Amino acid sequence: MRHRASLILGAVLVGLMAAAGLVSLAWTPWPLAEIDVLNKLAAPSAAHPLGTDGLGRDLLSRLMAGAANSLSVAAGAVLLGGGIGTGLGLLASAWGGRVEEALMRLCDLSFAFPALLFAIMLAAAFGPSLLNTGLAIAFINVPIFARVARGAANQVWVRDFVLAGRAAGRGRAAISRDHIVPNIAAPLIVQATIEIATAILAEAALSYLGLGAQPPAASWGRMLAEAQTLLWVAPMQAVWPGLCITAAVLGFGLLGDGLRDWADPRLVRRQA
Amino acid sequence: MIRVEGLSAALPQGQALRDVSLSVARGERLGLVGESGSGKSMLGLALMGMVPDAAQLSGRIALDGQDMTGATEAAWQPLRARKVAMIFQEPMTALDPLVRIGETVMEPLILHLKMRRRDARARALDLLAETGLTEPEAKMRQYPHQLSGGQRQRVLIALALACDPGVLIADEPTTALDAQIALRITDLLVRLSRDRGMALIFISHDLAAVARATERLAVMYGGDLVETGATAEVLANPRHPYTQGLIAARPRPDPAMIRKRLPVIPGTVPTLGDLPRGCRFAGRCAAELPRCAGTRPAPWPTASGQAACHLLEPAP
């Protein structure tokens, strides 16, 4: 019951954010970069439903564009890093022995570097930009997915139909592609959903620190940094972007929880 | 000591106990037998006020003269261990793995009997020795994982005896143990019951153990109490077809094997929701009459007790 609610609420939040982001690519209530200094920090009105920012730009328009940036960077980074990590995990599982041992040790080691710190380092190294932030987040996801994929794949490799395939002389790559991947898809999708939530948080933090999106690009984290300088005059400027981040992270988190319980009903019953 | 009248336990999927009436006298040893899922544990738990939250109880329960019908958790809690105690089937997992044996047994002594630690320690040592645990002094300092299953069951018995309860409910105390240890634990329970004048409810599906340990027998099936009577009498001359089935199904030739196999009666035990409305045994019973599935048989007197079966109905 609770898990059904998680799934629905998560899907609704994610759907809303994704829709806002998609629409912003084609249309926003106001042009994103239209500066109107005479009309800065305007109160909400029919023309500007959430008011305007310190440069007179329409807040709602910028939040929508922020959704597009945030979600695309987070999802893209998780897909890229998750894809590479899954590949490595499959490789480790298929080969076993030394290869597996070495790859997993490397993963262990990578967990000694706090993720955000690593992203800060990489973002700094390659210069502050949204693309580099995405690459840094992708990098962090590699060992996470390598570990999940390898663990799940190891459980599939010992199943009958895989053993039969091996006995029939099929190669490890072919078995991995045809049998392992479909059978480990569920945990990977769940993990990806949850990691997108983490990635949104990371992108927001990096952009807040000035290491992510650069002006005039709209980014929730960046908007919060700008709003912080105006706390005394325009407190609501600092509320909306944070709400958007929270809603997006909450949405993906709930969706991930709901999907996990849906994919593995055994867990639900154990908790009930 | 214990009096139960018309006790029923309704679970969402069906009745786990139906209209059970039973009493156990001071110092009496009662065997409770029946296949898995008959409701034996549910009855034991009801006597501890520990049925699962999902179960709705109705009927009367009196403990030592005290009416516990509809009692709350707060009302039951002080009676547990002091009036009724219970030990369970699986000794391997029934002890807190992080607490030393000594501390475990001392806990109720300090908490309920307000003993000082020193006295509680001495008392715990006595209790462990009484249950026949070897080297009790050393075992007091050990953790559960350092003990064998039989040793742990002895610890659990010592724990149950700590506050000198009037009744001990032993729910399949030997099922998880190997044959020899099981025999010793059974004998231990009988000895403790005799020495202390403590009533014993011995739940088992091992008829040989029940024959050895108890004076009176109650047979359960599908949440019903189908037959009661003196143990020897019921085993020698079972009146209810279900009891007859249980006894017949028990493997005879090799006494060491008896414990190993569950009794097998043709057909499978239906799930709670699928039980017939009348006699629960209808559908599996070899002597079934047309009215059995629809009409519940009343209990009829037998040589030393009662049996609920339409066959026993006096001819009109």
Next chain:
Amino acid sequence: MTRFLIRRAAGFVLTLLAVSVVVFAVMSMLPGDPALSILGIEASPEALAAMRSQLGLDAPAPARYAAWALGALKGDFGTSYAFRVPVGGLIAERLPLTLSLALGAMAVTLVLAPGLGMAAAARHGGPGDWAVMVLSQIGIAVPAFWMSILLILLFAVRLGWLPSGGFPGWDQPLAALRALVLPVIALALVQSAVLARVTRSAALEVMRLDFVRTARATGLPRRRILWRHVLPNALIPIVTIIGMQFAAIVTGTVVIESVFSLPGLGRLLLQSIANRDLITVQALVLLFAAIVVTANFLVDLAYVAIDPRLTGRQS
């Protein structure tokens, strides 16, 4: 037990070693020439070469690593390219602030979360449980830096009770403490949400176990069962998460120090990155990673203290 400890201690040292190699390697691969950033683009090639050799940059990489690692062992992290002072000094000066933040946030988390989680587990399925679950689900989704901004809005802008940022220095202890209140709370609230959830689910797992039924059958009061038997058995997953949380808090300070303009290690890290002060960045990243590895090692030690089954195999 000793074998377990020796294995873990060896793992700890090896991990630290590996971490230092990785940090060094990554930093060496980064673009940018320290000599250039020190002398500026107008410097002559000769001056640049001289500066490189003065910084030890012309030696081969293994030699440079050895020199750096040996120095680090003695607390000598080299001289900051940007500030022209020993990196060790820069760090030592800022460490107390960052440590106070991190330890303070950890302490507040440990005071808040386990109690909430246990209370929720004890009322499993009830309105109290539901409230804790909903609040913590939201708490996990709130970024710590937005939480900080909200706290500033309420307590600094609206109520004016606490400063919105800045640090007055340790020579004014009371003011220093006031400056740390909001950042500590911001860090702790988010982590408390995580820990309360973990505590709750770990406790619920334990509550299904047989020995809890034994404790109930022994007539132990509910509270005592929860605190004396359920909580200790739930500690293994809880302690594991606490270790990970300490790492999260330590990295969290980097962002939070920025929100509150606190001159700690995180600010130093961001400044050094902006200044291309690689040698300082290198030392800081090593330090942060070392804190994380140490936290994990302490968690391993805690396992041994919690669970007697890990200490011997007598059975």
